[in-house]
Amino acid sequence: MTAKRYLITLLTAVLAGIATIAILFCAHLGMPWWPHHLIREVRMAKHYMARSVEGPTIWIQGGSSAWFGFDSPQIKTETGYEAVNLAFNVNMPTEFCFDEIRRFAKPGDVALLALENSMYFRESLSSYAADEISIWAPDYFWSLSLSRKARFLKSLPWRKALAGNLVRLGQLTGAYNRALRPIDEESLIKNLHDQWNGSYSGEIPVYYNYLTLNQHGDFVQTDHTLWRGTHDYNLMGTAPVSDEIRQDLEEFVSWARANNVRVLLSWLPMARNAKLDLENPKAIASMDRIVKFADSLDLEFLGDPEEYVMDIELFYDTSHHTTAAGASERTRRLLPHLKQALSITDIHE
Amino acid sequence: MLFFTPIFLFAFLPIAWLVFKGLEGRTPNWASIIWLLAASWTFYAWALPIHLLWLLGSIAFNYICSIGLARNTASASGKPLLVVGIATNLCLLGAFKYSGFATETVSNLFGLNLTPPALLLPLAISFFTFQQISYLVTTYREQRLIAKPHEYALYVSFFPQLIAGPIVQPGEMIPQLQSERFSKVRLEDFALGATLLIIGLGKKILLADNLAPIADSAFALSSASEGSSALVAWTGLFAFTFQIYFDFSAYSEMALGLALFFGIRLPENFASPYQATSVIDFWRRWHITLSRFFKNYLYIPLGGNRNGVFRKYANILITMTLAGLWHGANWTFLLWGIAHGALLCANHLWRKTPFAIPSALSWGLTFLSVSFAWVLFRAESFSSAALYFQSLAGSFGIYGTDGSSLLEFLRSLEPMEAWKSTHYAIHFLGWYPSVINGVHPGHFIFSEPVLSLMQILFAAILVFAFPRPVAWLANTESGKPAFSIKAAVLSAAIIALIIAQSGSFQSTPFLYFRF
Numbered sequence: 001m002t003a004k005r006y007l008i009t010l011l012t013a014v015l016a017g018i019a020t021i022a023i024l025f026c027a028h029l030g031m032p033w034w035p036h037h038l039i040r041e042v043r044m045a046k047h048y049m050a051r052s053v054e055g056p057t058i059w060i061q062g063g064s065s066a067w068f069g070f071d072s073p074q075i076k077t078e079t080g081y082e083a084v085n086l087a088f089n090v091n092m093p094t095e096f097c098f099d100e101i102r103r104f105a106k107p108g109d110v111a112l113l114a115l116e117n118s119m120y121f122r123e124s125l126s127s128y129a130a131d132e133i134s135i136w137a138p139d140y141f142w143s144l145s146l147s148r149k150a151r152f153l154k155s156l157p158w159r160k161a162l163a164g165n166l167v168r169l170g171q172l173t174g175a176y177n178r179a180l181r182p183i184d185e186e187s188l189i190k191n192l193h194d195q196w197n198g199s200y201s202g203e204i205p206v207y208y209n210y211l212t213l214n215q216h217g218d219f220v221q222t223d224h225t226l227w228r229g230t231h232d233y234n235l236m237g238t239a240p241v242s243d244e245i246r247q248d249l250e251e252f253v254s255w256a257r258a259n260n261v262r263v264l265l266s267w268l269p270m271a272r273n274a275k276l277d278l279e280n281p282k283a284i285a286s287m288d289r290i291v292k293f294a295d296s297l298d299l300e301f302l303g304d305p306e307e308y309v310m311d312i313e314l315f316y317d318t319s320h321h322t323t324a325a326g327a328s329e330r331t332r333r334l335l336p337h338l339k340q341a342l343s344i345t346d347i348h349e
Numbered sequence: 350m351l352f353f354t355p356i357f358l359f360a361f362l363p364i365a366w367l368v369f370k371g372l373e374g375r376t377p378n379w380a381s382i383i384w385l386l387a388a389s390w391t392f393y394a395w396a397l398p399i400h401l402l403w404l405l406g407s408i409a410f411n412y413i414c415s416i417g418l419a420r421n422t423a424s425a426s427g428k429p430l431l432v433v434g435i436a437t438n439l440c441l442l443g444a445f446k447y448s449g450f451a452t453e454t455v456s457n458l459f460g461l462n463l464t465p466p467a468l469l470l471p472l473a474i475s476f477f478t479f480q481q482i483s484y485l486v487t488t489y490r491e492q493r494l495i496a497k498p499h500e501y502a503l504y505v506s507f508f509p510q511l512i513a514g515p516i517v518q519p520g521e522m523i524p525q526l527q528s529e530r531f532s533k534v535r536l537e538d539f540a541l542g543a544t545l546l547i548i549g550l551g552k553k554i555l556l557a558d559n560l561a562p563i564a565d566s567a568f569a570l571s572s573a574s575e576g577s578s579a580l581v582a583w584t585g586l587f588a589f590t591f592q593i594y595f596d597f598s599a600y601s602e603m604a605l606g607l608a609l610f611f612g613i614r615l616p617e618n619f620a621s622p623y624q625a626t627s628v629i630d631f632w633r634r635w636h637i638t639l640s641r642f643f644k645n646y647l648y649i650p651l652g653g654n655r656n657g658v659f660r661k662y663a664n665i666l667i668t669m670t671l672a673g674l675w676h677g678a679n680w681t682f683l684l685w686g687i688a689h690g691a692l693l694c695a696n697h698l699w700r701k702t703p704f705a706i707p708s709a710l711s712w713g714l715t716f717l718s719v720s721f722a723w724v725l726f727r728a729e730s731f732s733s734a735a736l737y738f739q740s741l742a743g744s745f746g747i748y749g750t751d752g753s754s755l756l757e758f759l760r761s762l763e764p765m766e767a768w769k770s771t772h773y774a775i776h777f778l779g780w781y782p783s784v785i786n787g788v789h790p791g792h793f794i795f796s797e798p799v800l801s802l803m804q805i806l807f808a809a810i811l812v813f814a815f816p817r818p819v820a821w822l823a824n825t826e827s828g829k830p831a832f833s834i835k836a837a838v839l840s841a842a843i844i845a846l847i848i849a850q851s852g853s854f855q856s857t858p859f860l861y862f863r864f
Contacts, residue, residue: 001832001833001834002832003535003536003537003539003540003541003830003832004536005832006540006832006833006836006837007536007539007540007543009834009837010540010543010544010836010837010840010841013837013838013840013841013842014840014841014844014845016841017841017842017844017845017848018844018845018848020845021845021848021849033774033777131770153851154851157767158849158850159767159768159770159771160770161849162771163770163771163773163774164774166771166774166775166778167774167778170774170778170780173778175778175779175780176778178779179777179778179779180777180778
């Protein structure tokens with residue numbers, strides 16, 4: 001074989017290899033199977049709630065500290081706004097989080113972004129998020145820019161795609177329907193209503209499950225192992241605010257302003273512990289970087305971080321998850337600022 | 350800049366090659382050499398530009414020395430100049446690489462409180478120092494100036510071989526730079542170079558970097574927990590044995606491939622060393638250019654085998670001890686060198702006996718001896734190495750350190766975190782056969798020990814059953830490149846697997862960069 005012919009053969013074989021990988025990747029996209037059901041079902045339930053609300057609404061978004069950390073019924077009672085908690089996991093890309101609000105928000109609504117500190121500084125997409133999104137939100141992947149698509153693919157472990165393809169194969173053989181088929185949306189909504197009405201007869205898992213949501217999307221179960229560790233809430237680093245959050249929040253704010261949606265920021269609830277020192281120069285500098293970034297977009301934080309430092313008894317299972325009492329306390333501390341912000345620029349009056 | 354990083358593969362290399370190709374036929378050779386020099390110095394200075402000062406200073410000093418040698422070899426002043434040149438190179442290497450080690454040793458020996466000098470080790474100093482010594486010696490022997498300044502600078506700095514070899518003799522490269530054919534890129538060279546580069550990338554990323562965590566965790570576990578099970582220790586030992594081969598030979602093959610892009614043929618550095626049937630044979634196949642350097646510039650000048658049996662073995666021991674120390678300023682490297690020296694002596698002595706060992710047995714003994722010696726090379730300290738040997742001997746348990754039986758051990762296996770999704774998919778689809786004697790097949794297959802052993806087995810098959818890439822890609826009779834569909838498909842498969850693995854790929858520098 002001549003060198004020229006060899007190089008042509010090599011190039012053809014490389015293209016065939018890349019095509020095979022692309023086919024296997026596409027085949028695994030949107031192939032829901034356990035253990036991805038949990039987050040997928042939570043999202044479906046939250047979308048159902050989001051579709052159901054009418055009137056001016058406060059859309060809560062952030063990581064799981066937002067999912068666990070708000071008392072939305074209290075917000076509704078105190079502000080008169082509907083409140084829907086769309087948050088579920090800190091690893092989700094911020095663009096994805098904001099897209100969740102963009103799906104439902106309408107003129108006159110409020111986006112309350114309670115992002116975790118790490119979300120301002122992170123530079124990479126977690127493999128967990130890439131895997132989950134591939135399984136239950138493939139449309140998000142297709143909506144990404146080319147550079148973000150490349151980053152997404154780099155974050156996706158190949159073994160996860162392999163597993164997805166095995167499940168796809170199981171779909172062809174019928175094994176999937178016998179063992180792994182997820183719940184359909186109709187049944188999910190029925191179960192959700194049964195749970196709210198107290199008539200659900202099945203077993204309710206303790207953790208990360210759509211049956212642990214209240215009617216606003218807040219997490220309500222609290223019988224889990226208590227967390228009593230230490231955490232600095234990602235304030236001791238020196239990383240600048242990442243380009244990703246800059247771009248995503250800028251775009252979101254511009255979209256919100258164009259659509260008459262007010263954007264407000266909240267600090268996350270933090271447990272008083274040995275590692276948390278808001279007086280430390282590094283922590284002060286980190287908070288300063290976040291605030292300056294918010295100022296650059298003309299965004300307002302509701303209160304100061306110190307106001308959301310709470311007793312460790314109000315937290316359970318992780319440093320970022322509050323108990324129901326913790327969520328209520330955090331919301332109580334937030335409400336004066338929220339009400340003040342809404343009355344100052346109340347777009348409905 | 351590492352050969353497998355995107356910046357090298359998709360920016361540096363294409364630019365370097367396209368400009369080189371653009372100069373072809375339009376400019377004299379020196380323009381292509383200057384361009385390659387600029388590219389090589391950019392490559393070298395990429396991580397830390399200050400390093401470049403040392404390289405340039407070293408090149409300038411040695412070239413001036415070589416001018417002196419070329420002029421004075423006929424007179425008596427030639428030899429002293431050669432000695433000064435070599436001594437200066439070795440002193441600089443010693444100061445940078447061994448001053449900390451020497452200070453620490455003296456402090457420990459005499460109970461002194463000496464502070465090691467804080468010197469930043471110039472990248473690749475061990476390699477470019479040796480290459481320049483060989484140039485000085487060659488100039489002295491040939492009694493003429495072998496290269497023009499830019500040719501010499503490129504001979505030392507050529508980026509494919511600058512960081513980790515091969516250590517090139519002047520005669521292997523400089524005539525190529527001076528040839529009419531230089532700067533004329535041939536498609537055959539390009540195709541062969543691309544294939545070698547891809548195979549090297551595959552060996553590094555798909556094999557060495559996947560074996561590294563197995564070896565790292567075994568050696569870390571052994572020293573951290575004061576001994577590990579024999580199973581973990583043997584797995585770790587073989588993982589490292591194959592890791593270091595794939596890692597270093599990958600670099601060498603990439604270097605050969607990259608050099609071919611520019612029409613330069615570099616010497617091979619590895620010739621299937623683990624197929625060796627004796628330790629003497631092993632050192633003819635492992636890091637060939639370094640072995641050759643030590644043989645030509647240390648062993649033979651010491652007298653080689655010319656001054657009687659005792660001196661021969663003493664020379665072997667001295668040479669191998671210094672070769673060990675060349676790898677790093679640590680007693681473990683020194684001991685590794687001594688161990689190989691002793692093995693070589695034993696091998697030479699055995700050859701004098703009338704006994705013959707069947708080749709399969711001699712291969713097995715050689716492989717095991719070399720593998721055992723790697724413990725000294727890989728361990729952080731003497732005590733860690735000793736502990737590791739105890740672990741290999743089963744002093745802390747065979748399967749686990751808790752004295753569990755084989756069945757208990759098998760029942761305790763859990764799937765690895767990285768493979769859990771695959772395991773769960775198979776499990777929930779009901780594709781596993783039933784539990785056997787309390788052992789879940791999925792837990793067994795996807796457990797760390799079994800997956801590690803499977804990786805090692807795969808690596809072993811590649812090492813023992815396949816020819817080395819350079820030989821595989823050449824016509825056995827003419828020695829010219831032999832392109833085949835098999836080579837194209839293998840190269841494409843490697844690229845596809847690298848792309849697929851890129852999500853979980855954690856790049857690690859080449860092991861030999863530290864030397």
